[in-house]
Amino acid sequence: MDVTDTASWVVLGRSAGDAVAVHLDADGAEVRRERIALTALPGRVREIEASAAPRWVWGDTPGWYEPLLAAGVRVARCHDLRLAHAILRWAASVDSAAEVRRSTAWDAAPAVESGPATATLFDLDDEASADGPPSDIAAAESEFVRQRDAVASSTEPSRLRLLLAAESAGALIASEMRAAGLPWDAAEHDRILTRTLGERSAGGTPAHVAAAAARVRAALGDPSLSIDSQPKLLRALHRAGVLVESTSRWELAEQRHPVIEPLLEYKKLARLQSANGWAWLAEWVHDGRFRPVYVPGGVVTGRWASSGGGALQLPRQLRAAVRADEGWTLVVADVAQLEPRVLAAMSSDSALVAAARGRDLYAGIVEGGAIADRADAKIAMLGAMYGATSGQSGRLVPRLRRAYPRAMGLVDEAARIGEDGGVVSTWLGRSSPPPSDGWREMQSRASQVETTSADVDRARRHARDRGRFTRNFVVQGTAAEWALCWLAELRTRLAALPPVSASPAVHSGPAFARHPHVAFFLHDEVIVHTPREHADAAARAVTDAAAQAARILFGDFPIDFPLDIRIDATASKG
DNA sequence: TAGCATTGCGCG
DNA sequence: AAAGCGCGCAATGCTA
Numbered sequence: 001m002d003v004t005d006t007a008s009w010v011v012l013g014r015s016a017g018d019a020v021a022v023h024l025d026a027d028g029a030e031v032r033r034e035r036i037a038l039t040a041l042p043g044r045v046r047e048i049e050a051s052a053a054p055r056w057v058w059g060d061t062p063g064w065y066e067p068l069l070a071a072g073v074r075v076a077r078c079h080d081l082r083l084a085h086a087i088l089r090w091a092a093s094v095d096s097a098a099e100v101r102r103s104t105a106w107d108a109a110p111a112v113e114s115g116p117a118t119a120t121l122f123d124l125d126d127e128a129s130a131d132g133p134p135s136d137i138a139a140a141e142s143e144f145v146r147q148r149d150a151v152a153s154s155t156e157p158s159r160l161r162l163l164l165a166a167e168s169a170g171a172l173i174a175s176e177m178r179a180a181g182l183p184w185d186a187a188e189h190d191r192i193l194t195r196t197l198g199e200r201s202a203g204g205t206p207a208h209v210a211a212a213a214a215r216v217r218a219a220l221g222d223p224s225l226s227i228d229s230q231p232k233l234l235r236a237l238h239r240a241g242v243l244v245e246s247t248s249r250w251e252l253a254e255q256r257h258p259v260i261e262p263l264l265e266y267k268k269l270a271r272l273q274s275a276n277g278w279a280w281l282a283e284w285v286h287d288g289r290f291r292p293v294y295v296p297g298g299v300v301t302g303r304w305a306s307s308g309g310g311a312l313q314l315p316r317q318l319r320a321a322v323r324a325d326e327g328w329t330l331v332v333a334d335v336a337q338l339e340p341r342v343l344a345a346m347s348s349d350s351a352l353v354a355a356a357r358g359r360d361l362y363a364g365i366v367e368g369g370a371i372a373d374r375a376d377a378k379i380a381m382l383g384a385m386y387g388a389t390s391g392q393s394g395r396l397v398p399r400l401r402r403a404y405p406r407a408m409g410l411v412d413e414a415a416r417i418g419e420d421g422g423v424v425s426t427w428l429g430r431s432s433p434p435p436s437d438g439w440r441e442m443q444s445r446a447s448q449v450e451t452t453s454a455d456v457d458r459a460r461r462h463a464r465d466r467g468r469f470t471r472n473f474v475v476q477g478t479a480a481e482w483a484l485c486w487l488a489e490l491r492t493r494l495a496a497l498p499p500v501s502a503s504p505a506v507h508s509g510p511a512f513a514r515h516p517h518v519a520f521f522l523h524d525e526v527i528v529h530t531p532r533e534h535a536d537a538a539a540r541a542v543t544d545a546a547a548q549a550a551r552i553l554f555g556d557f558p559i560d561f562p563l564d565i566r567i568d569a570t571a572s573k574g
Numbered sequence: 575t576a577g578c579a580t581t582g583c584g585c586g
Numbered sequence: 587a588a589a590g591c592g593c594g595c596a597a598t599g600c601t602a
Contacts, residue, residue, distance in 0.1 A: 229598060230581055244587090248582060251587050271583060274596055299592060303586085310594060313584045338586095383590060391589030472591040476586095523586045523592095 007077070010048060011057040011144055012064060013137025020137040021048070028148055042071035049075050057081065057144050059133040061171035061296075063111045069179045072511045076495070080168040081143050082108060082133040083297050087163060088150045092423050092431040094160070095153035100146040108133040110295060156429050162552065163428035166481060167297060169488035173518055174294035174304065176491075180513040181289025182520045183330075183529055185323035185570075189281050192318060197269055200278070209269045215262035227266060275310065276318055284309045288325070289509065294521070301477040302430050302484075303523060312522060322520075322527070322571035329535050333542045333565040334525035335483075337361040340381050340407075342479045345550075345559040346427055349407035359562045370403035371396060384408055385475050387415060387468035411471045418470025419463040426477035427553060432470050439466065478553075482561070483524060485552045489545035490526065491518060494538060500531045516541075520571075527571055535567045 008031070009024040019041050023031040036044050045068055048054065056078040058064040068075070085106035088094055094101075111132020134140070147164075154160050194200075198207025205213070217225050220240045226232050233247050242257050249267060252260055284290055290309065298305025306312045324330045335341075340361050344352035355364030365377040376396055383393030384400050401408040414424045418432070421440060425431045435443075439462060445451060446459030494516045516530035516538045530538040546561050 226598090228596095231599080246581080246587055248587060254587095267583085271596090275584065301592065303592065305593065307594080310584075312586075313594065315584060334586095386590035386592095388590040393589060468591065476592065525586085 008054045009057050010054040011140050013140040014135045015137050042068055042073045046073045055079050059135050059140055060110055061175055065175045069510050074512045078168045078172055080171045083167045084147050084164045087430055088147055090431045091429050092425050093154040093156040093429045094150045098150040098153050100150040103143055103146055106133050106143055159428045166484040166488055170296040170484045173487055173491055174296045178291050179510045180517050181291040183324055184285045184290040185321050186285050189321035197273055212262050212266035216266050219259035301473050302480040320570050320572035324569045329532050329567055329569055330571055331528040331539045331542055331567055332571050333563045336562050338524040339475050339479045341561055343407050343475050345554045345557055347407040347410040349404050352404045352407045353559055370399050387471045414474045415467035415471035419467035424470045424474050428481045430477050432473045482549050482553055485549035486545050489548045490541055493541035493545055497534055497537055539567055
């Protein structure tokens with residue numbers, strides 16, 4: 001995350017079947033260039049990294065870094081041109097005439113396969129593969145120049161530099177996490193499945209699932225009902241006098257009928273079976289590791305997405321299957337109320353900062369007197385950040401508006417801008433996408449003389465939808481930036497820990513994974529996999545990194561980001 | 575029969 | 587059927 005340093009840059013790209021490395025000084029002036037056979041690339045990268053520790057500039061991280069990792073080579077820093085382009089392309093702080101806005105070849109999806117397959121060694125065709133950004137050296141060099149110019153043209157260059165460094169560090173970590181994997185105890189997973197779903201029988205349906213299904217069919221008097229078919233289930237419910245409009249758990253739970261209990265039970269079991277059952281285990285867990293595909297920057301707000309394996313939806317039920325290797329342990333940490341804390345800092349709302357002083361921000365709101373109990377405080381705060389207008393949440397929001405006028409003013413203003421078709425930005429300068437042409441047309445049609453009330457209603461509804469999106473964008477996006485800085489700082493600190501004395505056996509994974517490393521990340525939570533002897537140091541690294549992330553974003557502004565942190569062999573909660 | 579939309583539910 | 591943001595995925599059923 002050192003962005004103010006004077007490190008040099010090395011641009012990597014392809015040319016006629018080889019790699020080319022262009023060495024630049026800190027100002028971007030070319031020092032020299034060298035041609036490297038692809039087979040020699042890992043060794044050469046290792047040498048350059050050891051001697052110069054440059055910031056590696058490449059088209060996209062998975063394409064370059066995953067083969068390097070597979071060859072046992074790790075780098076400290078990079079600049080991911082594709083991710084940087086996606087940010088600069090729309091950044092409101094960048095000059096509207098900047099050429100980076102026109103280099104559309106870089107508006108590309110990441111060149112990763114989404115399946116559980118392993119990385120292949122530089123096997124991209126010279127003539128650009130189906131997707132992914134350009135890979136040739138000339139394209140990389142010219143895009144890098146456009147991006148440097150864009151940052152220089154920005155009204156907030158230092159924030160943007162920080163954002164690009166953090167985003168790129170995230171890309172390195174995502175590739176490393178995929179390579180290392182999350183330690184997963186398949187036997188424990190199997191035990192959980194068998195305990196919950198019942199023994200697998202020859203018929204295929206586990207015993208408890210079959211039993212729940214039988215009770216549902218009996219209660220509805222329909223022995224051949226396909227419960228998994230929503231339309232059929234709905235009709236059967238209606239025939240039995242259960243007059244629901246949907247088959248969602250929320251609505252069913254309000255009904256009183258003998259079918260409700262077994263049906264909710266069936267849905268719970270069927271969900272576990274189809275989402276994370278034995279088929280999932282066989283497909284996604286190998287050699288004691290779950291290796292999901294993380295997609296940094298995959299969400300418009302800057303959050304990560306995932307592709308394959310459902311890495312971002314691991315049910316709490318299965319967390320006990322996350323288990324450290326023999327001789328190793330896990331440091332599991334999550335930030336308490338990240339988003340409202342970020343909002344307090346962004347808006348310099350001293351009342352909300354005061355509420356955030358302790359470990360529990362919602363308790364702080366209660367102490368401040370704005371709202372009577374913690375549960376309501378939480379609902380109100382979420383409602384304020386999401387744009388609730390009705391229900392319990394909507395009713396409570398005005399009280400927060402009175403108690404925390406600056407914080408609420410910030411999100412209200414973001415919503416107003418969004419409704420008007422404007423663009424909002426995060427703390428470090430990631431901007432929301434502009435409204436679509438269709439959205440604009442709808443709004444202008446509604447303001448013309450010949451318009452119908454239906455047009456007006458529809459336009460207003462869509463305007464409010466967009467307002468809720470931009471309202472949340474500034475908070476969710478800035479929280480994602482905080483989390484990226486946390487991760488990047490953590491990675492650096494873990495890498496600096498002394499080597500493990502008697503390296504405990506680790507049964508799979510790349511060389512760097514024999515050292516404490518980040519094994520999982522989910523918006524506001526990290527899991528570090530570490531040899532036991534380094535557990536305390538790793539936990540300290542997690543805590544120190546959080547404090548440093550706060551300083552990077554908000555300087556000396558007095559806002560804390562307390563962690564719930566524990567050292568344990570498994571990741572199970574409570 | 576492949577591709578798309580809908581429904582529902584898991585996560586933050 | 588969430589009121590109120592952002593996602594991914596599986597199963598089903600319809601359509602081209």
